[in-house]
Amino acid sequence: MxxxxxxxxxxxxxxxxxxxxxxxxxxxxxxxxxxxxxxxxxxxxxxxxxxxxxxxxxxxxxxxxxxxxxxxxxxxxxxxxxxxxxxxxxxxxxxxxxxxxxxxxxxxxxxxxxxxxFAWSEAHGGAGEGARSVMGLVMGTGVGAGIVVDGRVPPRHAGISVEIGHLGMPARALARHGLPMWRCGCGRDGCHENYVSGTGLRRIAEWAGLAETDPQRVAALAGADAQAARVMEIWADLAGEMLYAAQLMLDPEVIVLGGGLSNIACLPERLSAALQRLRLGDARLPAIRRALHGDxxxxxxxxxxxxxxxxx
Ligand SMILES: [Zn+2]
Known part of the structure; x- marks a missing residue:
């Protein structure tokens, strides 16, 4: 202070x-x-x-x-x-x-x-208050993250935040769903962001042949439409792969979700279930919560x- x-x-x-x-x-x-x-x-x-x-x-x-x-x-x-x-x-x-x-x-x-x-806000008086390590994950047009440990930002050598959106999606995950490797705005192929962001969810919906591709509407349709439900299952599975990578590297106590996609119904529960399916052994899972301070x-x-x- x-x-x-x-x-x-x-x-x-x-x-x-x-x-x-x-x-x-x-x-x-x-x-x-x-x-x-x-x-x-x-x-x-x-x-x-x-x-x-x-x-x-x-x-x-x-x-x-x-x-x-x-x-x-x-x-x-x-x-x-x-x-x-x-x-x-x-x-x-x-x-x-x-x-x-x-x-x-x-x-x-x-x-x-x-x-x-965003991670700082949620670690100080937000959804991660009281946790020793808080990862803030922003899922909007793109995907990015930040980490706060014991109330501080760990020293950054190159000034990189947690650029988890530009890690490669595992080949196993793409093979599981028969998805192609899509080119990312960063110039590489197959980054998480291409599948897990709002843009990614739209792209999966297009790939699956859905007439409706708006991310929020696809999520809303999933309760009544089997094809939309399948798209959301694929998307949540791929998002789970990204959270799995985060857990293996950062092992946060709490993951706080922000960005436009964080408004999707039951998202913390969906992602917790996806991470549970993928987890290593009996590793304790991070709590996954929505941001307290909104946009x-x-x-x-x-x-x-x-x-x-x-x-x-
Ligand atoms: Zn990328």
């Missing part, structure tokens, strides 16, 4: 995404009290910086505090040793984003991977990190 008496006051987060730059202000109880979204300039770095600085200034003005604790949540990574950013859909790759922002603002802002921010959990985590003076 900060030792200067500022803990417990307002704080803010800037969520840098491929479609919008969202500024969000939180009160002392970490309740979101104001927000402003602007479109992300996706190709022009100078325009991107102008939009970003303007969002920070807006937060400072709303709070009436030029020193408002603010952190940046980024869908990408910042290499700790060099400060160089890598992100898809945001024009910052290869840039010293932190140094450029410090020069523009006249002060340093902490930066954190968006999935790590703004990642921003909440970043703002909380800023308020606590946490960097990672």
């Amino acid at each position: 900060r030792q200067d008496g500022k803990a417990g006051t307002l704080c803010g987060a800037i969520d840098l995404g491929g479609t919008k730059i969202e500024a969000r202000l939180f009160d002392a109880a970490m309740v979101s009290v104001d927000l402003r979204r602007v479109p992300t300039p996706r190709t022009d770095f100078a325009a991107f910086m102008v939009a970003l600085v303007d969002q920070v200034r807006w937060l400072e003005a709303r709070a009436g505090d030029a020193h408002l604790p603010v952190a940046l949540s980024i869908a990408g990574m910042i290499e700790p040793a060099t400060g160089i950013a890598t992100a898809s859909n945001i024009p910052v790759t290869g840039r010293h984003l932190g140094a450029e922002l410090t020069a523009a603002l006249g002060r340093d802002l902490p930066m954190v991977n968006d999935c790590t921010a 703004s959990s990642g921003a909440r985590g970043a703002a909380l990190m800023a308020r606590m003076g946490q960097t990672c």
Whole structure:
């Protein structure tokens, strides 16, 4: 915690995404009290910086505090040793984003991977409160994760969060369902993300010949339609493979689910059952829970990190 008496006051987060730059202000109880979204300039770095600085200034003005604790949540990574950013859909790759922002603002802002921010939020006053190790798993358009152990982010050598979406889906899992190896946006073949994300669920539905391919509607149809139920079974089995990989490597006590797919009915139960079928021996399973702080959990985590003076 900060030792200067500022803990417990307002704080803010800037969520840098491929479609919008969202500024969000939180009160002392970490309740979101104001927000402003602007479109992300996706190709022009100078325009991107102008939009970003303007969002920070807006937060400072709303709070009436030029020193408002603010952190940046980024869908990408910042290499700790060099400060160089890598992100898809945001024009910052290869840039010293932190140094450029410090020069523009006249002060340093902490930066954190968006999935790590989500895990932080859920580990501190969220669905993982009280657990020693919390993995936050965000399943939306893509798949990403973050880990918090004993209330802290483990040191990152290259600034990589838990990029479990870009581990390869085991050949056994694809063979089990007769699924092809699909090319990932990262340039590799057969990443988990291609099957387990919302985009992946849509693709499995298309592959299975479903007329309805919207992920939420496929999930809703599964109670009445055998083909939709089969698609959901395949999807949950593949998601279980991803959780199995997470358990083998990170062995978290709690896995907290976020992102658009986390709203699917009975998802924690479905994924727990899938992981139980795959588990190694009698290994204790992690608890799988939905996020407590909804869509703004990642921003909440970043703002909380800023308020606590946490960097990672
Ligand atoms: Zn990939």
